[in-house]
Amino acid sequence: MTGNTTADQGHDDHQDHQGYFAELTGALRAARVPEDQIAGTVAELRGHLADAGTAPEEEFGPAAAFAASLGGVVPAPGAPEAAAEHWTWTADLFNDRRMLTVHGDQGWEVESLDSLGRFVCRRAPGVALAWEYRREVTAGRRRAKVFAELEPEGWEPCGEWLVYHYFKRPKAVTAGPAGELADRPATPRGRLFLSRRGKAFLAGWLLLAVGGFLALGVAGFAVVAAFGGVVSAVWTANLETTKGVETTKGVETAGTVPGTGAGAGSGPTG
Numbered sequence: 001m002t003g004n005t006t007a008d009q010g011h012d013d014h015q016d017h018q019g020y021f022a023e024l025t026g027a028l029r030a031a032r033v034p035e036d037q038i039a040g041t042v043a044e045l046r047g048h049l050a051d052a053g054t055a056p057e058e059e060f061g062p063a064a065a066f067a068a069s070l071g072g073v074v075p076a077p078g079a080p081e082a083a084a085e086h087w088t089w090t091a092d093l094f095n096d097r098r099m100l101t102v103h104g105d106q107g108w109e110v111e112s113l114d115s116l117g118r119f120v121c122r123r124a125p126g127v128a129l130a131w132e133y134r135r136e137v138t139a140g141r142r143r144a145k146v147f148a149e150l151e152p153e154g155w156e157p158c159g160e161w162l163v164y165h166y167f168k169r170p171k172a173v174t175a176g177p178a179g180e181l182a183d184r185p186a187t188p189r190g191r192l193f194l195s196r197r198g199k200a201f202l203a204g205w206l207l208l209a210v211g212g213f214l215a216l217g218v219a220g221f222a223v224v225a226a227f228g229g230v231v232s233a234v235w236t237a238n239l240e241t242t243k244g245v246e247t248t249k250g251v252e253t254a255g256t257v258p259g260t261g262a263g264a265g266s267g268p269t270g
Helices: 002-030 035-052 056-060 063-070 096-104 142-153 172-179 196-216 218-239
Strands: 085-091 109-113 119-123 131-137 156-161 164-170
Touching: 002 035, 002 056, 002 063, 002 172, 035 056, 056 063, 063 142, 085 096, 096 119, 096 131, 109 131, 109 164, 131 142, 142 164, 164 172
Parallel strands: 109 156
Antiparallel strands: 085 119, 109 119, 131 164, 156 164
């Protein structure tokens, strides 16, 4: 009886591994990773699991997210690696998700947000993938809940600003080959993308900041800057959905402009 139970368990584990590696293989294939590279990677991972005696989800995480973390095509041995393109830009929180959608469709992957709240991006050489993004309120207890909901779907964090986290994933995770970048537009000339509301908010904040500086000096300027950032963060967070789940669908949303320390001129800008 024990022998049969063990055999059944092994069979179930094998089936689970098959499903996991089928999903992983499909995601890598959609990213145009060569078949020999996929086969070698899967063989290495299977060997590791056999030694570790753990489930693939436990060891590597969700297949889609793990495939994205493995990257794309690796140059052949001895071949020079083409240089990736790099670009840094920013937008106010009225406009950031729309611009993330635009630039993600052009193959720009956000690696991080710098200390000024700017999106630090790269575009891989060769076959590039389109990227999709979303912004979530992660203040307080929401953080663990949001991460738990998004990670199984292949989303990974790529930056944090005030009460928000930004997440990314390759479109190939859900769209398959359609997630591959068809064209590679030239690197945009602009680096600052403000919405009309963002410009108006920034103009108002600058007037208050100048007034604070003239009245109280540097201390007055600092107070206005800090107050504007806090007010705009609270305001924009309240405008998010109660679940905090909003995808980048090209819809303007209220917010701050990172990078200026100001209100809706104080969120991801630079």
